[in-house]
Amino acid sequence: MSRNVGDEMMRLLEVLRHQPTDKWVRARLGGRIVADSRAALLVWEPRRIVPTYAVPEADVRAGLVPVEAAPASDLPVLHPGIAFAAHSTPGQAYDVRLGDEVRERAAFRPDDADLAGHVLFDFDTFDWTEEDEPIFSHPRDPFSRVDIRRGSRHVRISRDGVLLAESHRPTLVFETKLHPRFYLPRADVTAEAVPGDMVTACPYKGRATYLSFAVGENLAWTYSDPLPEAAQLAGLVAFFDEVVDVTVDGIPRKRPDSPVAKVMKDEFGIS
Missing domain, CATH: 2.170.150.40 (Domain of unknown function (DUF427))
Structure with missing residues (x-):
């Protein structure tokens, strides 16, 4: 089997x-x-x-x-x-x-x-x-990899009925054991965004700063100066699929039930 x-x-x-x-x-x-x-x-x-x-x-x-x-x-x-x-x-x-x-x-x-x-x-x-x-952040896992691919899927991201971003030119990040992430050009973020109050580090991509919106704080992040292996992500914006509604090519995606969702709910009150 x-x-x-x-x-x-x-x-x-x-x-x-x-x-x-x-x-x-x-x-x-x-x-x-x-x-x-x-x-x-x-x-x-x-x-x-x-x-x-x-x-x-x-x-x-x-x-x-x-x-x-x-x-x-x-x-x-x-x-x-x-x-x-x-x-x-x-x-x-x-x-x-x-x-x-x-x-x-x-x-x-x-x-x-x-x-x-x-x-x-x-x-x-x-x-x-x-x-x-x-x-930094933690040692890289030798059994994990990060694949970055340019795409043409139609991606819409909203929360509480408010459109946050819409793009036909996403960059998709496929990381072992994690859900795919959609990184969108900043110009395709349609809602007003202001700097969030978090900074995090990823050993594969670099240090990320966050963006907040009227419908939630720290809902998205961006790498302004990513590591060389993730240079394609510079300036793009990704959202926490765990707390926003994502539609791809007209098909709604289920919110991932991941450890990230629990952290955002318990520590930041976002659900």
């Missing part, structure tokens, strides 16, 4: 996973080395949708002070907005000490034989490089 690859990947979400990497990985705090490794692992805790780095203890340059772990998380999905300290597998938490600097619960050693001798570090707490390139 043939199996759907996407479904199989989602089943793995429930288990502790790891993948070796050949990248030279370094973490810094204020310019000082916390970890320096050529034998790092990418680790996904159960229900974590993005990986973090674990390094052999011998490659750690900072002090690790054992502390009581935070209560185990029972959230169905641990998206990047969920703090590193919310672990979903048993283990020992540590404060990281480097000279006079202390970062609370910024390291974790899982109780797992396959990860013995490795320590996970909070990505957001430190400055990271792969080889000599800085990276």
Whole structure:
């Protein structure tokens, strides 16, 4: 019987996973080395949708002070907005000490034989490089890809009956395990938009700023200076399909039931 690859990947979400990497990985705090490794692992805790780095203890340059772990998380999905300290597998938490600097619960050693001798570090707490390139937001997933394709579909986006954008020249972004996104020329955004109050980072595309409308805040985002791999997206505008109504070639699309929808409802009151 043939199996759907996407479904199989989602089943793995429930288990502790790891993948070796050949990248030279370094973490810094204020310019000082916390970890320096050529034998790092990418680790996904159960229900974590993005990986973090674990390094052999011998490659750690900072002090690790054992502390009581935070209560185990029972959230169905641990998206990047969920703090590193919310672990979903048993283990020992540590404060990281480097000279006079202390970062609370910024390291974790899982109780797992396959990860013995490795320590996970909070990505957001430190400055990271792969080889000599800085990276941000989270490590890239080697099993994910982002495909950017110009299109000619007729895309209409509205909310509460108000037309926000309409275009026959969308750029479509297909990202593994995520719903497609429609990026539209700014000229095709028909409703008045003002700068929102959020800035987020994507390791594949760059730093995004947000746009708000009369019918909702931070409903859309744009990359003014995307990473080279996503240069086609510069200046285009994408909307959260989770909270707007999208029609493509005259066919309404169902709003995705994704972790993003829950975050927008719980943290921003948008539904």
